[in-house]
Amino acid sequence: MMSFLERASSLRAFSARPHAVKRDLNKLLETIVAISYTKDLDSLLERVLLEARQFVNADAGTLYLKAKDRLFFSYVQNSTLFSSEEASYRYVYSGSVAIDRSSLAGYVAATGDPVLIDDVYDIQSDVSYSFNPEYDTRTSYRTKSMLIVPLMTRGQTNVGVLQLINAKDDHGDVISFSGQDLLYITQYAQNAASAIEQAKLNREMVLRMVEISELRDPFETSQHAKRVGSYAVELYEKWAVSQHTKESEIKANREILRTAAMLHDVGKVAISDAILKKKGDLTAAERAKMRLHTIYGARLFKHTDSAWDKMAMEVVLNHHECWDGSGYPGIIDNIFARKIRLGRGKRGNEIPIFARIVMIADVYDSLVSRRSYKEPWEQQQVVDYLKWQAGKQFDPVLVELFLNMQDVVQAIKNKYSY
Numbered sequence: 001m002m003s004f005l006e007r008a009s010s011l012r013a014f015s016a017r018p019h020a021v022k023r024d025l026n027k028l029l030e031t032i033v034a035i036s037y038t039k040d041l042d043s044l045l046e047r048v049l050l051e052a053r054q055f056v057n058a059d060a061g062t063l064y065l066k067a068k069d070r071l072f073f074s075y076v077q078n079s080t081l082f083s084s085e086e087a088s089y090r091y092v093y094s095g096s097v098a099i100d101r102s103s104l105a106g107y108v109a110a111t112g113d114p115v116l117i118d119d120v121y122d123i124q125s126d127v128s129y130s131f132n133p134e135y136d137t138r139t140s141y142r143t144k145s146m147l148i149v150p151l152m153t154r155g156q157t158n159v160g161v162l163q164l165i166n167a168k169d170d171h172g173d174v175i176s177f178s179g180q181d182l183l184y185i186t187q188y189a190q191n192a193a194s195a196i197e198q199a200k201l202n203r204e205m206v207l208r209m210v211e212i213s214e215l216r217d218p219f220e221t222s223q224h225a226k227r228v229g230s231y232a233v234e235l236y237e238k239w240a241v242s243q244h245t246k247e248s249e250i251k252a253n254r255e256i257l258r259t260a261a262m263l264h265d266v267g268k269v270a271i272s273d274a275i276l277k278k279k280g281d282l283t284a285a286e287r288a289k290m291r292l293h294t295i296y297g298a299r300l301f302k303h304t305d306s307a308w309d310k311m312a313m314e315v316v317l318n319h320h321e322c323w324d325g326s327g328y329p330g331i332i333d334n335i336f337a338r339k340i341r342l343g344r345g346k347r348g349n350e351i352p353i354f355a356r357i358v359m360i361a362d363v364y365d366s367l368v369s370r371r372s373y374k375e376p377w378e379q380q381q382v383v384d385y386l387k388w389q390a391g392k393q394f395d396p397v398l399v400e401l402f403l404n405m406q407d408v409v410q411a412i413k414n415k416y417s418y
Contacts, residue, residue, distance in 0.1 A: 091411035231361035267297025318355030
């Protein structure tokens with residue numbers, strides 16, 4: 001049996017269509033290696049879809065993840081309908097489809113067979129699947145050619161489906177996907193599936209840590225953590241671009257920040273239920289004990305030679321520090337000391353940027369969420385509060401950036417609903 005490399009080499013010049021674009025095998029292999037180093041699940045899913053589209057010059061695409069015997073829309077990209085610069089497209093959420101033979105994606109997931117179609121409006125009647133034109137009707141888009149492959153690991157675990165839409169030639173005209181495209185993307189999808197499987201395990205471990213916190217503090221839910229993580233990475237990117245940060249640095253920090261933000265209150269597992277679940281105001285002594293959750297949490301990330309531990313420690317320790325110095329736990333010589341005395345509050349740029357970002361994300365989500373002690377605030381109330389506290393509780397530059405990305409914020413809220 002020929003290896004993938006041998007089969008790919010023999011098909012380098014192969015094209016089932018006269019206008020198909022010749023693909024670069026070396027580029028494919030470089031891409032496979034690159035995605036294997038992406039550990040954050042959201043960053044990985046976005047990159048897997050984008051790299052696949054770029055490799056076969058597809059105008060659009062959808063990445064579905066399998067969960068509970070259904071396929072869930074995880075990422076949707078469409079160069080015609082929205083620019084890749086629009087962050088809100090990362091959080092498009094449109095429900096799920098059944099894993100059966102009736103829909104295109106469902107058929108691929110159910111059978112494990114890829115599907116290549118020249119025109120979805122001209123599917124032969126002797127197949128079980130059909131194309132749903134609802135999205136085209138709603139957006140005035142014209143789907144034509146499609147290449148759909150299963151995201152199947154080498155161990156034959158199906159993690160989802162990769163769907164590519166409307167291949168284009170060098171002139172921008174829609175053409176059919178080629179046999180070469182099918183061969184390359186099938187191999188790419190297998191490697192992507194293995195990377196996704198590992199990233200999902202990493203994310204599940206993080207969410208389990210959040211769920212442990214939830215057992216102690218019912219407000220620290222996994223959905224809250226996902227929203228805070230997403231707000232944080234989008235706000236960071238806005239800030240980083242304004243600071244002319246290198247794209248490679250932004251990408252690396254986004255991966256780490258999402259997880260660090262999700263674990264911002266992990267230290268609450270060390271606080272007693274008598275304080276966490278107390279109804280009514282805390283006493284001064286109880287507030288002092290509650291503030292120690294920042295230190296208890298930071299102690300979990302003691303490997304300072306790790307970029308991930310370093311950022312997680314910064315976020316967990318400092319996300320309650322205020323711009324005007326009125327926050328906590330303040331400047332502490334050694335957080336691992338047996339006895340801890342809280343110092344004066346850090347102020348301004350003494351507070352690490354990632355912690356300043358997470359504070360805004362956390363406070364915003366807490367205010368717009370329902371709690372046992374309060375109803376969710378109206379959006380305008382929250383906006384007014386953020387403006388009022390700019391320069392006091394919050395970094396004023398970050399507040400302005402956050403208020404200017406409300407389309408993204410609303411998309412995140414819709415995806416990770418309450």
